[in-house]
Amino acid sequence: MNYDDIKDKTILVTGANRGIGKAIVESFIKHGAAKVYGAVRNLDSISSLVEQYGDRVVPIQVDLSDPQSIIAAAQTAKDVQVVVNNAGVFQAGSLMGDDAIATLKFQMNINVYGLIYMAQAFAPVLKANGGGVFAQINSVASLKSYSNSVTYCASKAAAYSITQALRELLNEQGTVVLSVHPGPIATDMGDAAGLTEIAEPPLLVAEGIIEALKTGDFHVFPDSMAKQIGSAYKSFAENVVEVSSS
Ligand SMILES: NC(=O)c1ccc[n+]([C@@H]2O[C@H](COP(=O)([O-])OP(=O)(O)OC[C@H]3O[C@@H](n4cnc5c(N)ncnc54)[C@H](OP(=O)(O)O)[C@@H]3O)[C@@H](O)[C@H]2O)c1
Secondary structure, eight states, X not given: OOGGGGTTOEEEEETTXXXXXXXXXXXXXXXXXSEEEEEESSGGGGHHHHHHHGGGEEEEEOOTTOHHHHHHHHHHOTTOOEEEEOOOOOOOBOTTSTTHHXXXXXXXXXXXXXXXXXXXXXXXXXXXXXXXXXXXXXXXXXXXXXXTBHHHHHHHHXXXXXXXXXXXXXXXXXXXXXXXXXXXXXXXXXXXXXOGGGOBOTHHHHHHHHHXXXXXXXXEOOSHHHHHHHHHHHHHIIIIITSOOO
């Protein structure tokens, strides 16, 4: 894939109604995407993007906690060539809190099981359409645990592990897999995580994906903090993670 491949392509983005997902929809349209399926829990929540971009944005219902909604979306969006699984949830909390297991279960359900259902449902669609791209929005928290949001970090670490397996598995069918690791980004989640002061624009994540499709990178570190962590991680990534295990 290269930059031009976004042009004229059909994309699906989960969590497309706000935050990073919305920025990805807008950026991909500006880079010439033919159509973006905005996968959202509530179809009304994406009406402003439909008003702005007309039939280039097609709302589709996906709740990552509802596997049937994912299967139905894959049956409808049969022409998808690029899937960005962006939707995710964040809950702060201490490992020693009474709610630690409950918050971990909640975040695993969306951030990890949702990813697995998305990959299972959309891998055959991408294969039928020539390979395409599956981009998973992970986090710097996939690589480093922060004790005030440890269950979120654990769920994003698990999602990263799944993404590595997808890279190998889907490579066989010609699907490019990206693991995207933003640092603090200015969204509702960024605010909820107390990152408002240091957060950077969500557009950086969208541009990071487009750049990675040009360079062929698996790991994407789109913002300043992510780049810093990515540069420290580079050797391990290249010499261990990106080396084929088969
Ligand atoms: N912001 C950051 O600092 C940051 C940093 C690193 C990684 N990330 C990752 O980036 C991704 C997007 O985060 P964001 O900052 O844009 O978050 P956000 O502003 O909180 O938006 C979250 C999006 O996910 C959707 N969503 C939540 N639960 C869902 C479910 N069960 N099924 C389908 N969609 C669901 C939300 O839809 P509703 O509007 O319906 O709730 C919303 O569109 C997440 O995977 C997050 O972990 C964020």
